[in-house]
Amino acid sequence: MTSLPADRARPAPVAPLVARTVPLDDGLARDLLALLPAAGATDACSWVRRGEGLVGWGRAAAHIASGPERFAELEQWWGDLVGSAVVRDEVDLPGTGPVAFGSVAYAAGSPAGGTLVVPEVVVGRRGGRAWLTTVSAVSAEQPVAAVPGPADVRRQDDPAAPSEVAFADGALTPGAWTIAVAEAVARITGGGLDKVVLARDLEVSSGAPLDVRWLLRRLAERYDTTWVFAVDGLVGATPELLVRREKGLVTSRVLAGTIRPTGDDAHDLALAASLARSSKDLEEHEYAVRSVADALAPHCTSMNVPETPFVLHLSNVMHLATDVAGVLADATSSLALAAALHPSAAVCGTPREAADAVIAELEHMDRGRYAGPVGWIDAAGDGEWGIALRCGAVEPSDPSRMRIFAGCGIVAGSDPDDELAESSAKLVPMRDALTAAAS
Numbered sequence: 001m002t003s004l005p006a007d008r009a010r011p012a013p014v015a016p017l018v019a020r021t022v023p024l025d026d027g028l029a030r031d032l033l034a035l036l037p038a039a040g041a042t043d044a045c046s047w048v049r050r051g052e053g054l055v056g057w058g059r060a061a062a063h064i065a066s067g068p069e070r071f072a073e074l075e076q077w078w079g080d081l082v083g084s085a086v087v088r089d090e091v092d093l094p095g096t097g098p099v100a101f102g103s104v105a106y107a108a109g110s111p112a113g114g115t116l117v118v119p120e121v122v123v124g125r126r127g128g129r130a131w132l133t134t135v136s137a138v139s140a141e142q143p144v145a146a147v148p149g150p151a152d153v154r155r156q157d158d159p160a161a162p163s164e165v166a167f168a169d170g171a172l173t174p175g176a177w178t179i180a181v182a183e184a185v186a187r188i189t190g191g192g193l194d195k196v197v198l199a200r201d202l203e204v205s206s207g208a209p210l211d212v213r214w215l216l217r218r219l220a221e222r223y224d225t226t227w228v229f230a231v232d233g234l235v236g237a238t239p240e241l242l243v244r245r246e247k248g249l250v251t252s253r254v255l256a257g258t259i260r261p262t263g264d265d266a267h268d269l270a271l272a273a274s275l276a277r278s279s280k281d282l283e284e285h286e287y288a289v290r291s292v293a294d295a296l297a298p299h300c301t302s303m304n305v306p307e308t309p310f311v312l313h314l315s316n317v318m319h320l321a322t323d324v325a326g327v328l329a330d331a332t333s334s335l336a337l338a339a340a341l342h343p344s345a346a347v348c349g350t351p352r353e354a355a356d357a358v359i360a361e362l363e364h365m366d367r368g369r370y371a372g373p374v375g376w377i378d379a380a381g382d383g384e385w386g387i388a389l390r391c392g393a394v395e396p397s398d399p400s401r402m403r404i405f406a407g408c409g410i411v412a413g414s415d416p417d418d419e420l421a422e423s424s425a426k427l428v429p430m431r432d433a434l435t436a437a438a439s
């Protein structure tokens with residue numbers, strides 16, 4: 001576990017938690033997202049892929065941290081919390097017992113900080129087994145009988161579709177963003193750095209508060225190879241797994257190098273083949289794989305880093321992808337591994353410091369929690385953390401508004417107009433979830 005510097009106050013202690021996990025009829029949990037009750041836009045927690053994963057609601061405990069030590073502070077808080085928790089776990093799988101969902105800002109200086117949320121109710125499903133975890137603070141006022149049981153887990157009414165949705169330019173107009181990309185290419189060819197990821201945002205407004213559950217369901221329908229997530233109003237469908245830690249095994253799915261499918265299968269296959277041969281994309285990909293492998297190496301006894309990437313097909317884009325795996329050498333938690341990996345060259349660049357400086361200078365926006373780690377951790381430290389991509393953040397002060405984001409890796413051979421088109425393709429999942437009618 002990473003420790004906080006001595007001069008940094010430990011997070012305030014919270015009342016000990018009681019967590020109870022019981023098996024649940026798998027039929028009840030087949031559609032995890034349908035179990036999320038109507039609640040405030042920021043209440044739903046989700047980490048779901050192909051019908052498996054975790055959903056949660058209610059808040060038994062939560063912690064917000066900011067600044068360069070935000071990961072260490074969250075880690076410390078979670079360690080203290082589970083260290084004093086009373087746990088009765090009848091299922092004993094990764095993700096059973098007490099679980100925190102989290103999301104952490106990309107930049108150390110972002111006011112968005114980082115948050116861990118421990119829902120009162122979590123329903124999980126994997127490998128045909130389902131469970132219910134309830135968490136409550138130990139207190140004389142809440143008798144155990146008040147805790148929800150399997151009978152309280154049921155399919156909820158369908159969420160309302162967003163209405164009167166409008167999109168507006170965020171920090172930069174498309175034209176200004178392409179100028180920033182051209183400037184980044186000039187910096188790269190001038191020898192200042194090898195790769196930088198530049199992102200842009202759009203402002204979304206709707207006629208009524210957005211229901212995160214609607215967005216989650218729409219994303220899950222269309223992007224079944226992604227992890228459909230929600231934490232504290234940050235919602236999206238990421239294809240990129242920063243790190244999974246499970247019983248001593250560490251895995252990471254690295255993406256970089258993108259093209260847009262045309263919808264014509266034969267043509268798209270040819271495009272995929274050209275993506276796998278493109279020196280620009282392979283170079284961009286190699287930087288991202290290296291940055292992940294180098295960050296994991298100190299924590300692993302052995303690692304498998306495939307030499308050639310595969311092509312991951314999504315309905316809006318195709319990516320070069322590499323699955324890196326390793327055997328964990330120490331007790332580093334999934335959150336601490338995510339901290340060690342962040343920011344990878346998939347969202348920052350190479351070298352990291354130079355790329356971060358160019359991002360701060362040319363993007364003209366705070367990324368907030370976009371491009372930061374998002375996922376969950378259990379009491380053993382196992383968990384899954386994705387990179388928060390293809391996502392948006394609901395405005396806490398006005399849940400009828402959100403900001404959506406997309407970025408592109410820029411290397412010496414990048415063309416600004418192509419990058420703009422690629423960023424638009426990456427915005428499609430959120431745009432469609434916000435506007436397309438239910439199928």
Ligand SMILES: C=C(O[C@@H]1C=C(C(=O)O)C=C[C@H]1O)C(=O)O
Pocket residue numbers: 197199240255256257258319346347389390405406407408409410426
């Ligand atoms: C930065 C984003 O995506 C990243 C950049 C990619 C690229 O430039 O090819 C591909 C996948 C992601 O690692 C995003 O979706 O916003």
